[in-house]
Amino acid sequence: EAAVTQSPRNKVAVTGGKVTLSCNQTNNHNNMYWYRQDTGHGLRLIHYSYGAGSTEKGDIPDGYKASRPSQENFSLILELATPSQTSVYFCASGDARGRGNQAPLFGEGTRLSVL
Amino acid sequence: GQQVQQSPASLVLQEGENAELQCNFSSTATQLQWFYQSPGGSLVSLLSNPSGTKHTGRLTSTTVTKERRSSLHISSSQTTDSGTYxxxxxxxxxxxxxFGQGTKLSIKP
Incomplete structure (x- = not known):
């Protein structure tokens, strides 16, 4: 069954600390995405990837890095976490661009609190 | 930049009533998706509808591409339809x- 799995599901971090959010997909999708969801802003794209070894900046990349070591895994890294990065983070995977109207599949989300 | 506006922001209905949700966007959309998000949950795709009318179950989406708007109609609403669209x-x-900011739908029994 197609799946996108995020870990951890909940995380409390301290300001200035390093946080890594992990995402694994078993869908054999080329594309993977990281979004954050905040009240009043909907979901916003942070970073995305078109395949292993590639990462691209989304609409709000500042303060975040991404890593795509393999087809299945895509990580979001906060090197120096700040309270403004408190949010719910969603990972998604999808087909390569130009391939029809299939929606991406989303993970369950990671709730991050930076204190 | 590109924008997606949804209305209303929230909607409260009695079970059995129909719901009408609106989406307006500022550029041509090669792809348009409607998602459902349960309270505190993940996103699930409902419909992909970049143009025309599509039906699935109690859901009907109509997208008028040249007017840059789409609607989602939920007929005979149920309490389990509550969530964010x-x-x-x-x-x-x-x-x-x-993404738009979503419409929070509450269906009362």
Whole structure:
């Protein structure tokens, strides 16, 4: 069954600390995405990837890095976490661009609190 | 930049009533998706409808591309329909979705 799995599901971090959010997909999708969801802003794209070894900046990349070591895994890294990065983070995977109207599949989300 | 506006922001209905949700977007959308998000949950795709009318179960989506608007009609609403409905477009068919802020739907028994 197609799946996108995020870990951890909940995380409390301290300001200035390093946080890594992990995402694994078993869908054999080329594309993977990281979004954050905040009240009043909907979901916003942070970073995305078109395949292993590639990462691209989304609409709000500042303060975040991404890593795509393999087809299945895509990580979001906060090197120096700040309270403004408190949010719910969603990972998604999808087909390569130009391939029809299939929606991406989303993970369950990671709730991050930076204190 | 690209924008997606959804209305109303929230909607409260009695079970059995019909719901009408609106989505307006500022550019041509090669792809338009409607998602459902349960309270505190993940997103689930409901319909992909970049143009025309599509039906699935009690859901009907109508997208008028040249007017840059889409609607989602839920007939005979049920309490389990409660949650947030999100509209998203992909202007360049690159798989990068731009989301609206959602409509929070509450169905009372």
């Amino acid at each position: 999100l509209c998203a477009i992909d202007p360049y068919n690159q798989g990068k979705l731009i």
